[in-house]
Amino acid sequence: MNDTIIGQTLAWLTDPANWSGAAGIPVRLGEHVLVSGVALVLATLVGLPIALVLGHLGRGGGLASAVANIGRAVPTLAILVILALSPAPFGITAPVTNTILALVLFAIPPILTNAYAGMRAVDADLVEAARGMGLTPSQVLFRVELPLAVPLVVAGLRIASGQVIATATIAAFIVGPGLGRFITAGLGTQDTAQFVGGAVLVALLAILVEVGFQLLQRAVAPVKEGRGVADVEEPVGAGRGLGAPAQDRRATMPSGRH
Amino acid sequence: MSVAESCLQRNAWICPEYVTTRQDILLDALAQHVYITFAAVAIGVLVAIPAALLARRTKWLELGVVGAATIAYTVPSLAMFALLLALGTGLNQNTVVIGLAIYSLAILLRNILTGLAQVPPDAVDAANGMGLTPARRVWSVELPLAVPAIVAGIRIATVSTVALVTVGALIGFGGMGNLIFQGLNSRFNAEVLTATVLTVVLALVLDGLLMLLQKQLTPWARGRAA
Numbered sequence: 001m002n003d004t005i006i007g008q009t010l011a012w013l014t015d016p017a018n019w020s021g022a023a024g025i026p027v028r029l030g031e032h033v034l035v036s037g038v039a040l041v042l043a044t045l046v047g048l049p050i051a052l053v054l055g056h057l058g059r060g061g062g063l064a065s066a067v068a069n070i071g072r073a074v075p076t077l078a079i080l081v082i083l084a085l086s087p088a089p090f091g092i093t094a095p096v097t098n099t100i101l102a103l104v105l106f107a108i109p110p111i112l113t114n115a116y117a118g119m120r121a122v123d124a125d126l127v128e129a130a131r132g133m134g135l136t137p138s139q140v141l142f143r144v145e146l147p148l149a150v151p152l153v154v155a156g157l158r159i160a161s162g163q164v165i166a167t168a169t170i171a172a173f174i175v176g177p178g179l180g181r182f183i184t185a186g187l188g189t190q191d192t193a194q195f196v197g198g199a200v201l202v203a204l205l206a207i208l209v210e211v212g213f214q215l216l217q218r219a220v221a222p223v224k225e226g227r228g229v230a231d232v233e234e235p236v237g238a239g240r241g242l243g244a245p246a247q248d249r250r251a252t253m254p255s256g257r258h
Numbered sequence: 259m260s261v262a263e264s265c266l267q268r269n270a271w272i273c274p275e276y277v278t279t280r281q282d283i284l285l286d287a288l289a290q291h292v293y294i295t296f297a298a299v300a301i302g303v304l305v306a307i308p309a310a311l312l313a314r315r316t317k318w319l320e321l322g323v324v325g326a327a328t329i330a331y332t333v334p335s336l337a338m339f340a341l342l343l344a345l346g347t348g349l350n351q352n353t354v355v356i357g358l359a360i361y362s363l364a365i366l367l368r369n370i371l372t373g374l375a376q377v378p379p380d381a382v383d384a385a386n387g388m389g390l391t392p393a394r395r396v397w398s399v400e401l402p403l404a405v406p407a408i409v410a411g412i413r414i415a416t417v418s419t420v421a422l423v424t425v426g427a428l429i430g431f432g433g434m435g436n437l438i439f440q441g442l443n444s445r446f447n448a449e450v451l452t453a454t455v456l457t458v459v460l461a462l463v464l465d466g467l468l469m470l471l472q473k474q475l476t477p478w479a480r481g482r483a484a
Contacts, residue, residue, distance in 0.1 A: 072461075073465075075454065076425075162331075187340070192344065196340060199336075206332045
């Protein structure tokens with residue numbers, strides 16, 4: 001049974017007919033990557049400056065935490081459907097606009113909370129020393145805090161990219177752009193090869209992007225830490241545990257130095 | 259008639275009449291939503307705790323388990339359900355439960371491993387010095403000290419599971435998601451918004467209950483900043 005499904009799926013994935021036309025794999029993949037990329041850039045432009053300013057000022061921890069919780073609790077499907085039923089410029093005939101806006105809304109929380117946590121995790125003594133050396137507040141922000149926060153900023157982008165790719169898949173519910181369309185269409189017509197093929201493509205895309213960001217995150221890490229397990233998304237996601245990443249670092253750093 | 263045109267006729271987003279006239283539908287959807295959430299998170303917890311205890315014994319096993327969890331967590335929900343269908347789980351509730359249990363497991367594994375790693379070495383030494391067997395040490399010292407991290411993981415898993423159950427509407431088992439999807443097809447605004455609000459409220463209520471549970475389980479942490 002499974003052999004035949006694997007065989008059918010491989011046949012679907014390698015059928016040249018599925019790789020051409022206006023609804024072919026390259027077009028759907030391109031749509032998926034494009035809406036995801038645009039949304040990620042827009043969400044970064046909104047979320048990162050807010051996080052940097054709040055983190056620099058040491059204010060708004062409650063806000064960042066609330067944004068993270070709301071972002072997790074609101075179903076992506078609901079936002080897509082509400083936008084589809086809203087008046088222009090959204091509405092049922094504007095699936096691309098709806099999709100991008102929904103993606104931006106769900107990409108902002110991880111970018112904001114991780115960048116904020118990164119800023120807050122910067123050693124207060126370093127900031128104090130920088131001030132003592134006569135650096136202006138903006139110099140402290142851009143030369144001391146931001147460079148040290150970069151790994152968590154990248155972590156936020158990584159988590160947001162996963163969120164965005166998954167939400168772009170769900171856009172298929174509103175007949176939106178992207179690879180999810182193969183899944184809904186295949187299920188609708190009971191074309192197993194098509195919906196499994198679509199699912200495989202989506203999963204591969206998500207995993208590739210995740211691995212890419214993991215590598216980037218490792219490349220920008222200033223200190224090699226002995227922590228393969230603890231990531232910041234969990235402590236940040238713990239809601240009121242925004243202090244947790246810093247705590248987490250302190251707890252694991254010494255063992256890394258041994 | 260035109261004097262008091264009902265909110266249903268106007269297709270208003272906020273419509274108390276919808277809630278009062280569709281109680282049965284809403285309660286059925288809510289029951290399905292709660293059941294799927296509970297089953298998925300419960301399976302996640304029951305698998306994650308022994309898996310974490312086993313995995314932390316060797317570095318490569320831990321890396322492998324965490325890596326596998328990360329990859330599984332990365333797969334978008336719609337694709338996850340489709341892949342499970344291909345594996346033969348069937349067009350039923352189980353497909354949604356299994357898919358969401360996998361996500362919960364991935365979240366919980368990382369949190370439990372982090373929580374166990376943060377147990378102070380002194381506490382472990384003391385337990386060993388008192389002659390506790392390894393099993394007893396894990397049960398009465400390490401796991402209790404890891405409770406905050408474990409419950410934090412359960413809270414994240416629960417809240418994201420509540421939101422993700424809606425995607426189960428793909429195969430007709432999405433709790434409130436069924437109503438959202440149905441409301442999309444029939445352009446029924448009140449149905450969509452009511453189901454959305456109930457989903458968010460459910461997530462927040464469960465999160466609050468778990469927070470209270472954590473306070474009950476860790477009396478020693480009371481009065482200290484969490």
